[in-house]
Amino acid sequence: MSVVQHAKAYTEHDFGKTELTPAYRIDLRDPTLSNENIDKFINANLVSDWSQLTWKQVKKPYIVKTEAASKQQWESEHGTMSVKQSWEFFNRSFHEWFVKDVPTELVQSKQQLWRYLSRFEISEVKKALGETLRLSLWNYAHRIEDGVWDPRGKRALFDGLDVHKPRILFLGAAEGYEAMQLHAMYPGGEVVLVDYDEFCKTDRFGHFPDSYPFLGSNPATGQAKVWYKNQMNIHYVVDDIRNLPFGKEFDIVLSVGLLEHFPDEHKHEALNWHRKFLKPGGYAIMTTPRHQLKSVLFYKIMADVMNHTYRELMDIRQMGLYVYEGGFDILRHGFIKVHNGIVAKPR
Known part of the structure; x- marks a missing residue:
């Protein structure tokens, strides 16, 4: 990739x-x-x-307490992640977003969302809506505003x-x-x-x-x-x-x-x-x-x-x-x- x-x-x-x-x-x-x-x-x-x-x-600073679902799932099966394991999870997850063709994936995500809506597949709608929101936010933060780099x-x-x-x-x-x-x-x-x-x-x-x-x-x-x-x-x-x-x-x-x-x-x-x-x-x-x-x-x-x-x-x-x-x-x-x-x- x-x-x-x-x-x-x-x-x-x-x-x-x-x-x-x-x-x-x-x-x-x-x-x-x-x-x-x-x-x-x-x-x-x-x-x-x-x-x-x-x-x-x-x-004192604000502490971010919301955790990634993948971390929560891993820890439910294996116990507390080490710091190094946490960073390995983060690096791979973060890199996946850096390599995206964001406009193309955003279009595909919106199309998927409308398909689920038309079929009243509510659980899938929630997932697609979340993905569309994340893609839109990443598009703004990294591409439009260029706030990461x-x-x-x-x-x-x-x-x-x-x-x-x-x-x-x-x-x-x-x-x-x-x-x-x-x-x-x-x-x-x-x-x-x-x-x-x-x-x-x-x-x-x-x-x-x-x-x-x-x-x-x-x-x-x-x-x-x-x-x-x-x-x-x-x-x-x-x-x-x-x-x-x-x-x-x-x-x-x-x-x-x-x-x-x-x-x-x-x-x-x-x-x-x-x-x-x-x-x-x-x-x-x-x-x-x-x-x-x-x-x-x-x-x-x-x-x-x-x-x-x-x-x-x-x-x-x-x-x-x-x-x-x-x-x-x-x-x-x-x-x-x-x-x-x-x-x-x-x-």
Whole structure:
């Protein structure tokens, strides 16, 4: 199974364009040239002194409690899933949605729904209605709004780092999207993707479309350039983060949607992973899903796709307080479409 590939080769002549493919959106618009704030990193500046912020002021994050039916069924037969098993279920379920020809499947689902309605097959109607709703929501969130990858927002979040040919370590990398975007913006270095599920290397990253264009820079000219996955210096390590043999050798340590999967008693350990591999002066970049109404609804409607693991939704102050208490000075904090974003350095 592979993501629907888009045959067109994009070049510098396509800057400023956006286009829908059957499975995802292409977006080569530069966030720094746009007045549409929803597509940019919003530098929130909500907190001027993190040392003065308290949990009494910000409260604790919202915990997503709805679980995937597949997880519930498995646990009814086998007992509690291990964390690794939960992630394996999630990765396979999530990837199935990334590789869909969404418009075609949406049409087919609606046709199926009307067939069941015409026959008064109520139980099948409920199933078809749920599938149509999930497809419609995924179509909006991933293709129309481009909220999962959000290239413009993430380019804006990653902008302005003082690095040259950086070594980038991506913890819990999945398909590696954000590290590839960073590599395009700051080319010439190396990306190391880490995930302990082999499926992420072989399928989520392995089947990430070679035709997807990343808007980055050309160090030879100082101008913008389109980069592709197969032009990048990427290595994929399948291992538990706790077993990594690296020292303080990376310019950037990145995680996307990682911190919110750890209850409070384990967040310090997760934050320490971002510190222990950084060179002096290196950057830790983290994102987490935002606590907002549409995110709460998304995780409820898409529960069978998304909810196999412990998950929290945070606002930027909650996320920032975890990061600050984890030993980091926060250089930038804010939010993009559906994620909080923080750029920090160890204290």
